[in-house]
Amino acid sequence: MATGLELLVAAALCAACPGFNDTLPDNLIRINEEGNMVTELPVDVEADMAGVTDDAPVETLETILNKKVKLRALREWINGQHLRIATLEDYPLSYTELLENGTRVGHGVSFQLINFLQEKFKFTYEVVVPQDNILGSTIDFDRSLVEMVNKSFVDLAAAFIPSLSEQRSFIYYSTTTLDEGEWIMVMRRPRESASGSGLLAPFEFWVWILIFVSLLAVGPIIYVLIILRNRLSGDGVQQPYSLGHCAWFVYGALMKQGSTLSPIADSTRLLFATWWIFITILTSFYTANLTAFLTLSKFTMPFNTVNDILTKNKHFVTMRGGGVEYAIRTTNESLYMLNPMIKNNYAVFSDATNDTYNLQNYVNLNGYVFVRDRPAINIMLYKDYLYRKSINLKDEKVHCPFALAKEPFLKKKRAFAYPIGSNLSELFDPELLNLVESGIIKHLSARQLPSADICPQDLGGTERQMRNGDLMMTYYIMLAGFATAFVVFTTELLFRYINGRHEANKWSRHGIGRATNGRSFKPSRWLRALGHIKGGEGQLLGTSTHANHVTPPPPYQSIFNQGGGEQLQRWRRNPGLVLPDEKNGAGVRRLINGRDYMVFRNADGHSQLVPIRSPSAALFQFTYTD
Template identity: 40%
Template sequence: MTGLELIVSSICNATFCEVVYDNPITDTLLPAQKKELLKIAEDLNGKHLKIGTYDNYPLSWVHTEDNGKLTGRGVAFVVLDILRERFNFTFDVVTPLKNFEIGIEGRMEDSLIGLVNSSQVDMAAAFLPIVYKYQQFVDFSSILDKGVWMMMLQRPKESAAGSGLLAPFEIQVWYLILAAVLSYGPCITLLTYLRSKLVRDGEKNISLTPSFWFVYGALLKQGTTLAPEANTTRILFTTWWLFIILLSAFYTANLTAFLTLSKFTLDVEYPEDLYKKNYRWVAPEGSTVQYVVNDADENLHFLSKMVANGRAEFRSVNADRQYLPYVMGGAVLVKEQTAIHHLMFEDYLKKTKAKVPETKRCTYVVAPNPFMEKLRSFAFPKNSKLKLLFDPVLTYLLQSGIVTFLEFRDLPSTKICPLDLQSKDRKLRNSDLSMTYMLMGVGLATAIAVFGGEMIIRYYVRIKIRKNRGERTRTKTVKTSKHRRFRIQDDSHPPPYDSLFGQNSRYKMNGDSTTKIINGREYWVVGTVSGDIRFIPVRTPSAFLYQRDK
């Protein structure tokens, strides 16, 4: 005997494998009920039954022997063998014309439910969901398990949370940052304009162009040539700098966390995502999924619109692996959890034997949330006495955990190809840097467009000047313009080097010049052309940026 058979035998001998009225479950029955159960058990002893089933690997499937006889396999028939040994009956396996749970378009006789309803079989040894439409035709046994239907899809290369430079913030945050960048410059211009009108201290307002370049430069942590003296303007500048400091800190921290510790997420997590994001999906034909989607009273009936427009379809296959090409093509497979786990495990073992690299073996992934959940059990014809006899045994099998053990005994204890593979090395891919390349391309294209615009504008301006004025007037205008640019200089810039130490220097540098140390720093003591004395720092780079007092 195998280890499993020993476990089942031990539990069986210690509990329900004696006479039915010795079971703890049936101890509360009345004497008349106990007598009825004994009578049913005596009638069943040595009887030959017809058992209906259908292919639903690994819970139930049919194997054809060399002599053409059908034998049942799977968890359902392990449970049936326990009932057979306890009540001493034999059986033949019968399958429906089509591998359907319930017939579609009114052809119920082609399905397993149709076999049971027409009493062509004594019971159905299959895990059938307990739904309202099925209850109209058959009687269900006590609950065997809770069926969970999952969604399997091809593992995406990138997380649905985002990738690259845009990943740390949600799209709404990026919109608000863009709005702040575009609006703060005009705010500076407006406030400084109002101040120049209300406060007559000689400080002019900051025009729109310098304001915009200040905001943009501060966003990239660059300096500015603007040197406001008014406290109001300084507060405006400081406010924007503080905003950029905090924004940069949050962005850098979140980007680091995303690239190293972020959880991988899928684009499809709930059934609603199939409809909202218009994902193609496929499910077995004639299954409970098809019934639930087509039933107007079910919560998932909204998916029937996808069936109507061709984005969802129900297919019949000989083996579950025939669904894999659909999944590789971008479709989502909706099937029972145990079937999906076995399908993924078999695919993983196949890739392992083919010596596929470890990082490429987990081709598929399961959505974290179920598609639907339904209780499941065996089925009997209406008013069948076998239900009364078998229900106590099936209840005890469920309570003892034997059914759950049988469902997952062929699967590894660890999760198969989990959503997060927990890879220790996280190397940056081109997808992570795609936004960087995009910014470079957009920046170059913008610069070329602006350059072209400037050339066109200057070309047309020159033509207009030539037409409106003579060449002589244009020359005077240009000279006047140059003269004004020479006179109006930005005093915030450092003076030219020649103005300090060149031939036309305003300072008197000769061999008699001396140095003096003030507060630990060395200075040149020089005189100006007007007779004043100035101190010029030496030995530091700041000496070349020295600017005399106004």
């Protein structure tokens, strides 16, 4: 609430204010309380021609009158006029039919609009088409639609022409935008989802990388911790495992296999248990996500955006001279990044106006991606669906061999075109705007299509059978395992051969059967198997002695008694062993390392152990066989 001082100041200021001005501006249209107009209009102008409506723009009366007068003059002029209208073969939006008498008749959404304008403004028209069915540009101007409009060969271009920056210098687009055109990619429907292989799908890329790193790192970490623990604690009970044993334990746990390692120390047991718990949780998550992926995963396409086409160098085809081609060739357009693909022959611009031909020839046979505006693609796929369903009534995958990408390849506003300086735009565009705002143009574009979605990206089948594509990673792992095993086997043979050569060279330097100190030794089994040593003292296991006329050894028990006959005497002459006789005396039975031996004295005075247990005795008998 104002104080008394503030009221006094306000009264003083009001006394200095100028008087109230009740005069109105010129040309102002006045309306009384009942809504009737009280301003007097010129005598030769009707009230309804003055544009005085509830939604009239705030303009001066002179501007309104001039516009109305001009429109009335245009209506009078066009009444009975014969127009030349150009168009493109762009089914279903605009296409023509050549009659037997040589007359060309226009069809499609564009000419439904033209026919509406014809009925309203009472004009006649003839349809012409450019020599080449192309829109036209700076480098592709001849025989094009843009050339016909630019040189005023026609009065109007009735087609859904995309609004491109380069064409604005040649033609005048209508102020009313008919629609926002969307060019969509259509491709062959893949047999499996593009989200990844069935075995790799449960985890993303970096999860697999971390699992692989942990598989390589945990084994050495456990090995180092065990060594460090033993050295710090001085515990000799827990023997340290080798690095190979630790690495194989980590891999075996990942494959849900057991381990022969049995740690005693509590800290070592915790290390092993930690890895087991980690693997158990990891494999449980993998199994659950793999089941969900194979049954409930959302189907995705391999090519959904322009970047997919660019990064994967995918061949694509589109209409020759259409909006997509000029958007790729024009520098300041969004698709100019695809321009290098034209030079590398990844982009094909087809002259065929038959979409079915392009679909079958490029997409179905060659696997290309076909880029076309949405109305044409939808009608084309719908007709293909009806044809295939008439052949096969049951298999939905046969009905829909093609699929659409979700993201538009290109978006552009589309409109009619006029020659520069033409005043037909002022007459036709307001009527076209009424049709756009009422949704009639959108209705006409989709009139031939059913309300249901035909051949969606995800067919929504409930069954999900495993295919080879889901098991490809399994095949790769198996091949990699066999290849690795073969490489390791080859490496073993190579090292065995190198070691054998090294051992053979040592024998050749020091004499067969003699070392540098003069003592005798036996060659390795490898050298004996290769036949490097001939005439050796021993006989290989499993080799028959009949070919060498070797008398079988006497019974083992006869060695420890005085019987045996000639065979025993022959065995007594072995210079390397002195058997019990009257000269040397009987051997002494000893229990060594839990096994029974007979101890005898050799010729050089050293003691010789003769095993008594049956398996060891058999080996002893084989060793001393001629």
